[in-house]
Amino acid sequence: MSVLLVEDEWLIRTIMSEELVEAGFEVKSFETGDDAMSELSSDVPAFDVLVTDIHMPGQTDGIALAKSVRARYPDVPIIYTTGRPDALSRAHLPGGNVVTLVKPYKPSRLIEAIRHVLN
Structure with a gap:
């Protein structure tokens, strides 16, 4: 199983x-949502789950990235991470x-959490 991890810290x-x-996952990691958008260029996702921070530098924050992933790959689970839970009001995505x-x-x-969403 592969994880797309997007975290600016x-x-x-x-x-x-x-x-x-160490837990057995393949990991592709990126510092920004802008960098991670390159993984959305194919018809088949190159990852099984997206883990993204919400607040990141650049034009594509974690919410915008998650919305792009959901639009392109509706079945890919998404895990948001945030130090600012107040941002979650903007984080709603269609689907489950x-x-x-936090x-x-x-x-x-x-x-x-990854094992939970993949099962």
């Missing part, structure tokens, strides 16, 4: 990537299989 992205790989993790969270919680 280097330390969080690095730790979560390493923990996910959306989970939110920062700070442990890597084990992220792994549990």
